[in-house]
Amino acid sequence: MNHTPLWASESFWKKVAIWVTAGSFVLLIVLTFDSMSKVQAGSRRVPAYSVINQKIDYRFDAQLNRYMPVIGGDEPLFDRPLSEAEAEALVTLGKKTTQAKNCINCHTILGNGAYYAPDLTKSWLDPNWIDAGNRENLMLAFLKNPPGNARTYGTGRRMPHLGITDEEARGVIAFLKWMSAIDTNGFPHNFKTLYAQEE
Amino acid sequence: MLNIAALSGKIQEAFGALDRHHLNGGQRLAVKYFAVAMILFLAQLLFGLLAAIQFVWPGFLFDLVDFSVNRMVHINAMVVWMLYGFIGSVYWFLEEESGTEIVGLKWGEIAFYVLTGAVVIVVLVYLLIQTGPGNDATRWLVNEGREYIEAPRWADIGIVTVMLVFFYNVAGTFAKGRWSGISGVLTLDLVALAGLYMAGMFYSTNVTVDQYWWWWVIHLWVEATWEVLVGCIMAWSLMKLIGARRRIVQTWLYIEVALMFGSGILGLGHHYFWIGTPDYWFTIGGFFSALEPVPLVAMVVHSIYDAGVHRFRSTNHPALGWIIAHTFGNFLGAGVWGFMHTLPQINLYTHGTQWSASHGHLSFFGAYATINIAFFYLAAQRWRGNVWMGGDLKDNGWKWKWSMILLNLGVMGMTVALLIAGYEQSFIERAVEGSTWGGYFAAQNQPWFVQAMLWRLVFGVVTLAGALLLTWDLLTIGAGETRLALVLEPEEELAAEPTVAVAK
Numbered sequence: 232m233n234h235t236p237l238w239a240s241e242s243f244w245k246k247v248a249i250w251v252t253a254g255s256f257v258l259l260i261v262l263t264f265d266s267m268s269k270v271q272a273g274s275r276r277v278p279a280y281s282v283i284n285q286k287i288d289y290r291f292d293a294q295l296n297r298y299m300p301v302i303g304g305d306e307p308l309f310d311r312p313l314s315e316a317e318a319e320a321l322v323t324l325g326k327k328t329t330q331a332k333n334c335i336n337c338h339t340i341l342g343n344g345a346y347y348a349p350d351l352t353k354s355w356l357d358p359n360w361i362d363a364g365n366r367e368n369l370m371l372a373f374l375k376n377p378p379g380n381a382r383t384y385g386t387g388r389r390m391p392h393l394g395i396t397d398e399e400a401r402g403v404i405a406f407l408k409w410m411s412a413i414d415t416n417g418f419p420h421n422f423k424t425l426y427a428q429e430e
Numbered sequence: 431m432l433n434i435a436a437l438s439g440k441i442q443e444a445f446g447a448l449d450r451h452h453l454n455g456g457q458r459l460a461v462k463y464f465a466v467a468m469i470l471f472l473a474q475l476l477f478g479l480l481a482a483i484q485f486v487w488p489g490f491l492f493d494l495v496d497f498s499v500n501r502m503v504h505i506n507a508m509v510v511w512m513l514y515g516f517i518g519s520v521y522w523f524l525e526e527e528s529g530t531e532i533v534g535l536k537w538g539e540i541a542f543y544v545l546t547g548a549v550v551i552v553v554l555v556y557l558l559i560q561t562g563p564g565n566d567a568t569r570w571l572v573n574e575g576r577e578y579i580e581a582p583r584w585a586d587i588g589i590v591t592v593m594l595v596f597f598y599n600v601a602g603t604f605a606k607g608r609w610s611g612i613s614g615v616l617t618l619d620l621v622a623l624a625g626l627y628m629a630g631m632f633y634s635t636n637v638t639v640d641q642y643w644w645w646w647v648i649h650l651w652v653e654a655t656w657e658v659l660v661g662c663i664m665a666w667s668l669m670k671l672i673g674a675r676r677r678i679v680q681t682w683l684y685i686e687v688a689l690m691f692g693s694g695i696l697g698l699g700h701h702y703f704w705i706g707t708p709d710y711w712f713t714i715g716g717f718f719s720a721l722e723p724v725p726l727v728a729m730v731v732h733s734i735y736d737a738g739v740h741r742f743r744s745t746n747h748p749a750l751g752w753i754i755a756h757t758f759g760n761f762l763g764a765g766v767w768g769f770m771h772t773l774p775q776i777n778l779y780t781h782g783t784q785w786s787a788s789h790g791h792l793s794f795f796g797a798y799a800t801i802n803i804a805f806f807y808l809a810a811q812r813w814r815g816n817v818w819m820g821g822d823l824k825d826n827g828w829k830w831k832w833s834m835i836l837l838n839l840g841v842m843g844m845t846v847a848l849l850i851a852g853y854e855q856s857f858i859e860r861a862v863e864g865s866t867w868g869g870y871f872a873a874q875n876q877p878w879f880v881q882a883m884l885w886r887l888v889f890g891v892v893t894l895a896g897a898l899l900l901t902w903d904l905l906t907i908g909a910g911e912t913r914l915a916l917v918l919e920p921e922e923e924l925a926a927e928p929t930v931a932v933a934k
């Protein structure tokens with residue numbers, strides 16, 4: 232009497248394991264190709280780097296029932312319109328600076344990272360900058376000397392000196408502005424931008 | 431002079447002698463990995479405490495060793511000590527499982543020293559240099575600036591090389607000796623684990639693309655390949671500890687692989703809700719990740735059932751205790767805590783809050799710290815000459831029991847404190863205030879949040895106390911023990927059959 236039912240048979244489960252794993256993996260590869268094609272810079276979801284020449288806002292879309300980036304008219308960064316190549320170079324400098332300075336180990340970026348400091352996903356649009364016209368200058372001054380410009384909201388938490396140069400700070404601002412234009416499927420929810428506050 | 435002799439006599443008495451002649455080649459290498467793992471575990475806790483202190487007193491070490499540095503060392507030490515523990519565990523059972531000596535062990539030894547040297551340099555650079563200018567050199571030499579895989583590129587290449595040597599040891603040894611279900615799964619899993627690391631080894635300005643591949647490493651490690659790796663390790667240790675039958679543990683292993691990979695691979699989508707990727711990931715990620723707890727339940731059933739069948743008689747009580755802690759911790763930390771925030775409708779509000787930190791602590795500890803600690807005990811036992819480690823240990827085994835209580839209490843306490851903080855953040859910062867900076871700080875100033883950070887610190891100290899006691903216990907357990915380990919009588923293969931027949 233050595234009959235093993237199928238559900239208890241080692242060789243049956245071995246086959247199931249192989250097929251399930253292979254099937255899932257193939258599906259993931261297919262989905263990855265599709266996702267990659269939809270998130271290249273310049274796609275509908277992830278705008279081209281030159282979007283930093285334009286006004287960006289983030290509003291509730293009643294039809295989609297979620298918050299969506301709204302790309303508006305001209306509003307070049309530091310009043311200097313950039314070509315696509317120049318914009319990409321500037322955002323690249325900014326992105327590399329965020330990695331070199333380890334921003335993500337205090338902040339979250341697209342909601343991922345550390346929880347010691349605010350999320351940076353829509354920081355370009357934060358009402359904390361008060362006046363859209365003066366925002367770039369405030370950000371520049373802040374990044375170059377964070378403790379000196381700290382506004383800790385009563386927590387006592389300050390951003391440290393990171394030795395960010397003028398050029399790097401401009402890059403970081405460009406990166407943050409570009410990132411705020413990415414369609415993040417409505418995250419963060421209920422976010423009232425600088426412009427919404429001004430109205 | 432006399433005093434020194436007397437003192438060393440005392441030390442000798444307490445710690446006893448560890449004799450490497452009790453170990454086979456792979457096990458001698460394994461204990462080196464375990465020793466470094468234990469040191470890094472303590473370092474992890476130390477830097478976690480520094481970061482936790484900064485939450486309460488932000489001026490502490492400000493502009494000297496900032497929160498970002500402490501946190502980076504905290505989580506990197508964690509990833510590295512766990513990998514050290516896994517590598518050590520595999521070397522530990524490689525010769526027994528394959529029935530032959532390790533192929534190319536000399537290379538494995540060299541790889542160990544290379545890897546450990548690299549780890550030391552990386553940590554020193556993290557602490558002393560910390561950041562660099564926003565160019566490629568910084569990413570290659572100082573810090574890559576991507577959470578968990580901050581190690582600079584030169585170290586990445588070193589790590590991959592060492593993994594290749596490790597893989598050569600493993601695959602070569604099984605090929606020369608014999609293959610089994612466990613070794614087959616293990617070998618394929620190691621290929622996937624090392625391959626995935628390379629998905630994290632390139633730069634992209636496009637932050638969506640960057641995070642897409644970053645999650646391949648992080649998620650497909652902890653929720654797929656690491657889970658299967660510990661499944662293999664657990665299968666082997668259940669045979670060793672309680673004499674479970676190979677046919678049973680291997681069948682379970684295949685079931686776990688099917689369920690874990692079947693849910694975990696596409697469950698990856700739960701990280702693709704908000705990073706710019708298409709919204710079909712809501713459905714795919716939500717559905718498959720919601721199934722991920724299923725294999726974790728299966729593992730609990732498996733281990734408890736098997737241990738119960740053998741009336742909890744085991745060759746090594748502390749190790750079995752930690753294996754059981756592993757199955758529960760894995761189920762609670764990954765399964766329950768993960769499930770709580772995995773659906774997009776909830777994750778919209780919990781994403782990137784202390785909620786994630788709560789889950790991160792309980793899951794990494796529950797799933798991976800525990801099983802490594804179990805292996806440290808297996809190693810201590812054999813290193814002492816395969817001595818008794820069942821019930822009625824010297825001093826009633828208070829050290830292992832209390833360190834286990836303190837560690838689990840400490841981590842659970844931190845987890846609950848962080849969960850309360852996370853709830854509060856989700857409601858106030860996210861739902862009400864809409865995640866602006868003002869909303870973020872409003873939530874951080876909430877008394878519930880402030881208290882939670884204090885409690886996390888208190889339970890962090892409890893955790894560290896548990897880890898120190900654990901270290902002491904590992905160094906002393908079995909010293910002076912003269913009884914030999916329990917010998918498990920071979921199980922009667924057919925014992926279970928009639929019950930099955932009756933049940934039908």
Ligand code: HEM
Nearest residue numbers: 344652719722764768769771772781782786790793794797
């Ligand atoms: C042992 C296995 C697991 C470990 C070690 C683990 C660890 C982690 C960690 C550390 C994070 C935070 C990542 C970051 O720093 O951004 C995270 C995030 C997450 N985990 Fe897990 N996890 C495990 C299993 C699971 C399972 C089984 C589920 C679901 C059922 C799950 C659901 C999630 C979700 C939804 C997030 C995203 C949180 C957010 O949106 O911020 N995890 N996990």
Ligand code: HEM
Nearest residue numbers: 345346347475478479481482786787790791794795890893
């Ligand atoms: C002495 C005990 C510990 C203390 C005081 C501590 C403290 C901390 C702190 C302050 C953070 C940063 C959270 C943030 O960004 O807001 C953190 C992150 C983390 N810690 Fe610990 N920790 C301790 C033990 C552990 C243990 C035992 C583990 C796992 C084995 C662990 C795993 C993690 C993980 C995975 C993260 C990243 C979480 C995320 O990004 O979501 N920690 N810890």
Ligand SMILES: [Fe+2]
Nearest residue numbers: 649653698700
């Ligand atoms: Fe995940």
